[in-house]
Amino acid sequence: xxxxxxxxxxxxxxxxxxxxxxxxxxxxxxxxxxxxxxxxxxxxxxxxxxxxxxxxxxxxxxxxxxxxxxxxxxxxxxxxxxxxxxxxxxxxxxxxxxxxxxxxxxxxxxxxxxxxxxxxxxxxxxxxxxxxxxxxxxxxxxxxxxxxxxxxxxxxxxxxxxxxxxxxxxxxxxxxxxxxxxxxxxxxxxxxxxxxxxxxxxxxxxxxxxxxxxxxxxxxxxxxxxxxxxxxxxxxxxxxxxxxxxxxxxxxxxxx
Amino acid sequence: xxxxxxxxxxxxxxxxxxxxxxxxxxxxxxxxxxxxxxxxxxxxxxxxxxxxxxxxxxxxxxxxxxxxxxxxxxxxxxxxxxxxxxxxxxxxxxxxxxxxxxxxxxxxxxxxxxxxxxxxxxxxxxxxxxxxxxxxxxxxxxxxxxxxxxxxxxxxxxxxxxxxxxxxxxxxxxxxxxxxxxxxxxxxxxxxxxxxxxxxxxxxxxxxxxxxxxxxxxxxxxxxxxxxxxxxxxxxxxxxxxxxxxxxxxxxxxxxxxxxxxxxxxxxxxxxxxxxxxxxxxxx
Ligand SMILES: Nc1ncnc2c1ncn2[C@@H]1O[C@H](COP(=O)(O)OP(=O)(O)OP(=O)(O)O)[C@@H](O)[C@H]1O
Ligand SMILES: [Mg+2]
Numbered sequence: 107x108x109x110x111x112x113x114x115x116x117x118x119x120x121x122x123x124x125x126x127x128x129x130x131x132x133x134x135x136x137x138x139x140x141x142x143x144x145x146x147x148x149x150x151x152x153x154x155x156x157x158x159x160x161x162x163x164x165x166x167x168x169x170x171x172x173x174x175x176x177x178x179x180x181x182x183x184x185x186x187x188x189x190x191x192x193x194x195x196x197x198x199x200x201x202x203x204x205x206x207x208x209x210x211x212x213x214x215x216x217x218x219x220x221x222x223x224x225x226x227x228x229x230x231x232x233x234x235x236x237x238x239x240x241x242x243x244x245x246x247x248x249x250x251x252x253x254x255x256x257x258x259x260x261x262x263x264x265x266x267x268x269x270x271x272x273x274x275x276x277x278x279x280x281x282x283x284x285x286x287x288x289x290x291x292x293x294x295x296x297x298x299x300x301x302x303x304x305x306x307x308x309x310x311x312x313x314x315x316x317x318x319x320x321x322x323x324x325x326x327x328x329x330x331x332x333x334x335x336x337x338x339x340x341x342x343x344x345x346x347x348x349x350x351x352x353x354x355x356x357x358x359x360x361x362x
Numbered sequence: 363x364x365x366x367x368x369x370x371x372x373x374x375x376x377x378x379x380x381x382x383x384x385x386x387x388x389x390x391x392x393x394x395x396x397x398x399x400x401x402x403x404x405x406x407x408x409x410x411x412x413x414x415x416x417x418x419x420x421x422x423x424x425x426x427x428x429x430x431x432x433x434x435x436x437x438x439x440x441x442x443x444x445x446x447x448x449x450x451x452x453x454x455x456x457x458x459x460x461x462x463x464x465x466x467x468x469x470x471x472x473x474x475x476x477x478x479x480x481x482x483x484x485x486x487x488x489x490x491x492x493x494x495x496x497x498x499x500x501x502x503x504x505x506x507x508x509x510x511x512x513x514x515x516x517x518x519x520x521x522x523x524x525x526x527x528x529x530x531x532x533x534x535x536x537x538x539x540x541x542x543x544x545x546x547x548x549x550x551x552x553x554x555x556x557x558x559x560x561x562x563x564x565x566x567x568x569x570x571x572x573x574x575x576x577x578x579x580x581x582x583x584x585x586x587x588x589x590x591x592x593x594x595x596x597x598x599x600x601x602x603x604x605x606x607x608x609x610x611x612x613x614x615x616x617x618x619x620x621x622x623x624x625x626x627x628x629x630x631x632x633x634x635x636x637x638x639x640x641x642x643x644x645x646x
Pocket of ligand 2: 151152153280
């Protein structure tokens with residue numbers, strides 16, 4: 107399976123003040139596959155994800171070295187348009203983060219800021235992507251109600267629809283099923299498996315079984331170090347590093 | 363042991379209740395006093411007429427000049443302050459980073475300005491007026507009152523913008539929005555109820571301040587008709603009437619105070635009601 111890599115991380119270091127958070131990370135994230143980033147809490151998974159769409163720029167006294175290439179352009183290069191970069195990526199948080207507006211306006215937000223004004227087209231887009239995440243039937247009669255009234259599971263699907271409405275190439279999920287009940291979580295997982303045909307998916311997850319169910323490619327981080335990466339079958343059935351072995355079998359990682 | 367803990371609990375709860383009572387009690391005491399003293403002197407003529415000659419000695423007329431003047435002054439100065447506050451608070455909260463030293467300096471400046479007594483703003487407004495070569499006028503008063511309420515407005519809006527979840531900004535940026543788009547389409551919407559409240563609190567403060575308009579607004583028996591001419595205001599109408607030795611004029615002073623209090627009550631109650639309408643879409 108020689109897939110083209112969509113995101114290439116090269117010797118990436120991230121520091122918050124004097125704390126060295128990500129240490130010399132080099133990763134190749136394959137195109138149109140699901141890549142799971144796993145590792146214990148605090149190992150830097152969210153930080154890595156936020157480097158990809160440069161949300162990391164918003165942080166106070168953060169320092170970066172190294173490079174990240176998306177579609178072979180260096181995203182930290184001065185000539186890179188951060189707006190274009192972000193438009194390429196849909197993002198899901200642990201807790202669904204809806205915008206303080208109606209269901210309709212949530213989905214239309216991205217297309218609108220990127221210049222689409224035609225109301226008929228917007229309505230089509232809203233319907234299409236709400237259908238895409240199987241939310242349309244549940245909300246079609248109250249599109250102009252506040253999105254805050256949806257259930258958490260519905261909100262997360264709305265967030266996915268909103269991200270997809272931007273026509274990204276990449277979907278980033280930071281433990282997107284974390285706040286959801288098992289049934290809503292399963293809906294999201296199924297959606298991810300369908301999306302894999304057309305999108306590159308990077309999924310941060312704490313749930314090993316979820317990683318096993320979904321991932322084609324696995325990246326294991328530990329204390330800011332990249333311990334292991336590879337095709338999912340290999341990493342799960344035959345981990346090379348002892349730390350990965352311990353983590354996968356649910357033991358404490360002893361050797362530091 | 364448990365008994366002792368319960369006693370301590372009881373003691374502190376009682377303290378909280380007493381403190382609350384002091385606040386609510388004084389509000390009602392003030393309002394009732396003004397009603398009792400002002401109500402007998404209030405009449406329709408007072409609300410729809412301007413002072414005739416000798417009004418302040420007990421003759422015919424009303425304080426429509428001061429009511430309109432104060433409303434005009436309150437609204438214009440709040441709007442002027444809003445036009446300055448909004449950019450500042452968005453700059454502070456959206457454009458500057460949290461640990462920014464510049465932000466620290468700005469916030470500190472507003473805290474200092476906040477503590478400056480309004481008579482000093484009045485004096486400053488007066489020198490500014492001299493400098494600009496204009497006389498005591500509606501315009502001078504608008505500028506002075508706007509400066510007076512600017513720190514109140516800015517600091518309360520700043521506190522409101524600070525409550526916006528970081529993730530909300532992040533998700534808007536993640537969708538490719540610029541900071542300006544995020545400010546106008548997301549943050550403003552999310553904080554609108556709070557911003558409206560801050561605006562109305564400042565309006566209440568501006569319309570009721572006497573010291574800042576003492577030198578800058580002047581006073582006149584005429585209805586406001588020009589930005590560059592003196593304007594009558596309720597706080598000064600109250601002040602002048604209460605300062606006379608005639609009981610019936612003093613009573614009119616209380617009636618004027620009642621009018622001012624009612625304006626402020628209407629604004630606060632109206633804002634409470636309208637807030638409900640605007641909080642529908644806001645994330646809790
Ligand atoms: N803004 C910040 N300033 C300073 N340190 C930070 C900041 N954000 C994160 N960190 C630190 O960076 C490290 C990595 O954080 P990160 O959120 O990337 O971990 P994570 O792997 O996503 O953890 P979790 O699984 O709990 O979400 C942690 O030690 C955290 O304390
Ligand atoms: Mg995380």
